[in-house]
Amino acid sequence: MVQSGCIKEQVSFYEEVADKLSAFRQDSRPLLAKIKNVDRRMGISPRKYLINVIDPFTVYNLFNAYARTSNFQNRQHYMSELKSELAIKAPVPTDLKGISIRSAGPPTFYRTSVKNRRVSAAQQKEDIENLWLLFEAARVLESDDTNKARQTFMNAYDVVLKIPGLKWSLTNGLSWLNLQRYVSLSEYNRRFIQGQRQPVFEKVAALLDNNPPNGGDYLELCDDCLNAVQSEKVPYSSLQDMSYHAWESHGGSVPDASMSDTEPSSNRDSLADDAGVGSNTSVPSDDGTGEKRDGAAPTEATNPRVQEIFEMMTRRHGSPNVILHGAPGTGKTTMAKQIAAKIIRVPDVAALAEDDFRFDFVQFHPSYDYTDFVEGIRPVKAVDSRSGFELRPGVFMRFINKARKDPERKYVFVIDEINRGNISEIFGELFFSIDPGYRGLKGKVKTQYANLHDDNDKKSSSNADKDDSNDWFYIPENVYIIATMNDIDRSVDTFDFAMRRRFRFVPISVEDSKVMLSGAQIGQAEAFMDKVNDEIKVSGLGSGYCIGASYFVNMAQGEETARELWKNELKPLLIEYQRIMPESDGARTLQDFEEKEDQEVDSVEPLPE
Known part of the structure; x- marks a missing residue:
């Protein structure tokens, strides 16, 4: 059993984080500035997926996800920096075993994309507001377990559960607010509870057979688990002690990212724009082929x-x-x-x-x-x-x-x-x-x-x-x-x-690469990509000479015009292709296409005087 001192450290730190986050309910911009301060001190590249406000569950997830491995040192380092930034008095836990983390999915709890399409800032801010409402309801319920407080919690929970991709991870976030009140239904804990074969857990196990529970079922499940550990009918002193045993039962390692705590990453970006986190590893951009320009970072939407x-x-x-x-x-x-x-x-x-x-x-x-x-x-x-x-x-x-x-x-x-x-x-x-x-x-x-x-x-x-x-x-x-x-x-x-x-x-x-494209101009970018590749095929060059989607990422996101892309990237590449087949019909086909495209982009987007 985990020593009571270790559990006390975990509970104290995580609850004080929740106390500190409450102060930013009306305006989370200062909180976001503090997160960015921590990131700079940690050597973390700017997180491009963050907008100008943030929710409390995402804050927890940033430091819980910082080292999703069996090595807790990076996680504790981030927690130490956050402790300083938020003036937290509780010590950083020396033992993080049993604290659930998201086994997959992006760092944010609010949606950033759905089916590889970016969502609007207004939709993101609506998600963030709903997450704050759930945070408030959960905090109130901890000290005021009334029917009114329960109904408010259930309503807020059911709204947040509709955010694409959260699924079981929502319960992880709630457990972080109060490790002794809310049960994390991570992959580890679900398997562990279902494998207990004890009458006290039969009803709980039955709720875990299908999709994540709604707000009412989740509260009932939490109550049943609390009653079980308080009745001494199970060999666990608390919910967190049970979570630790679940962690130990699976060898103390992090679940496979393919496990089902979240929706498949093909439906949500992994959004790893901060891929340089604390790294000494040299990782060139994209394919290392030279095709990705400055600022043209492909989205991390996972190719199926x-x-x-x-x-x-x-x-x-x-x-x-x-x-x-x-x-x-x-x-x-x-x-x-x-x-x-x-x-x-x-x-x-x-x-x-x-x-x-x-x-x-x-x-x-x-x-x-x-x-x-x-x-x-x-x-x-x-x-x-x-x-x-x-x-x-x-x-x-x-x-x-x-x-x-x-x-x-x-x-x-x-x-x-x-x-x-x-x-x-x-x-x-x-x-x-x-x-x-x-x-x-x-x-x-x-x-x-x-x-x-x-x-x-x-x-x-x-x-x-x-x-x-x-x-x-x-x-x-x-x-x-x-x-x-x-x-x-x-x-x-x-x-x-x-x-x-x-x-x-x-x-x-x-065609496989088109999953990289997202943004308001995705239709125009795909059409331009198909147009150029059709001409390359007509010229007699094989499919290996076609141009992948990473060239068109900025255009899809509205950060680059068709004219800029054509003049700076595509036309020079086609000129290089012509050198492969000088004085051939294929070369003349590409030359004719270049002249036509020059006229077309200039007519749509004339050069500034």
Whole structure:
């Protein structure tokens, strides 16, 4: 059982946060400013999804979701900064076990998009007002459990439950306000309650078989759970103690982001615009193909194919190595990171930066080689300030060494633009180990520099461990590799056929990429995209030369005109395409289209005098 002191810390801190938030009921703008102050001190990039007001449940979710992993340090760090900003006197809990978090979905409780379409600011503010009304009703009910207070709570609850995507997560938010009064019906707790097989929980378990309960059923459920723990008929001293046991019963790890606390992310943006949170990992924009301009960040709406590829990689006898390939601007890198987030069980792309221990990202290029990737001799500065050389592991070897020490958890390595590097030179003897059929010790190889490994590193405690010494290198079964490549990139003429056998190639089409588009001008952007791609196909170039949706994101959102997009991005790209087929009918087709389009955009949007 959790020590009473730990529960007391949790209850005191979370309730004092609620007390402090109440002061911002009439005007939440100062509260939002304080959140931004915390973010700056934490090194968190601006959260582009936030508007000029905020609700209390979203505030709780920002620090609860800051580290949706089994490591609580980031979460406690954020809570410490928030404690200072809000002048909270209660200590930050030293133990966060049992406190529910959203296992999926965006950081906000108010809607930001529905079916990949952005909602209006007026709708967002209406959601925020309704969330504040529920917050007030819940606080009143804690101290004044009357029929009137209950009815007010139930009405407010039922209104908020209609916000797309919240589902069971609404009960998580209520539990944060008062850990001893409101039950969190997270995936963990639902499974735990349904598995109790005790008469006192039979009625409660029956309410969890279908969709989230309405306000009346939820209050009845809370009452039943409270009566159970207070009657001593169950071995839990409080609701929070029960939640801790639920957490422990599932191994103390965060639920898979695909679990059903929220609606599927294809219906709501994951909105991980703050993907640089506390990260030392270099993550290039979009596909790394150069197609995404400054300010043209694709929305993080999840492509429906992400779930398909995730299942293909993680099912029994699936493929742990995949290459996403397609035309420029189709969001391959974004998809790779979204798949990685699902595999390592973090809720969104932003959380990858927080869990960079189990996620890494590199981008290949023509000068990238074995010493960068696996290991090699590097210049170093000795203690006596004299220069020297020593063997240093590359980025992939460092990553694999971490994964080998942590076999119970999954690790994901993303290689952007894999075909821009010399694959044979970069991977070397790892061609053998990377094969899905040769994961683990059966795929062990000696690296080119094995004879230079420190003798101390080669020692092992038993004969059985000798195969695991630093003389040998292998890729453990808990490592997944996701790569991206452009079909039209000719910086490397051929892709090694030995490597082709070791990866599952997954095509990403320009149609797949349209999920990135949202905004008031989405219809015009899609029509322009189709128009340009139709001309590319007529010219004789293959579908690999079509242009993906990331080029059209700003136009869809009304931040870029068709003329600006055409003059700055699309026309220069088509000119480059013409160099592939000089003096051909296809080139002349594109030239004619350019001239026609120049006239059309200038007639609609004439140049300023």
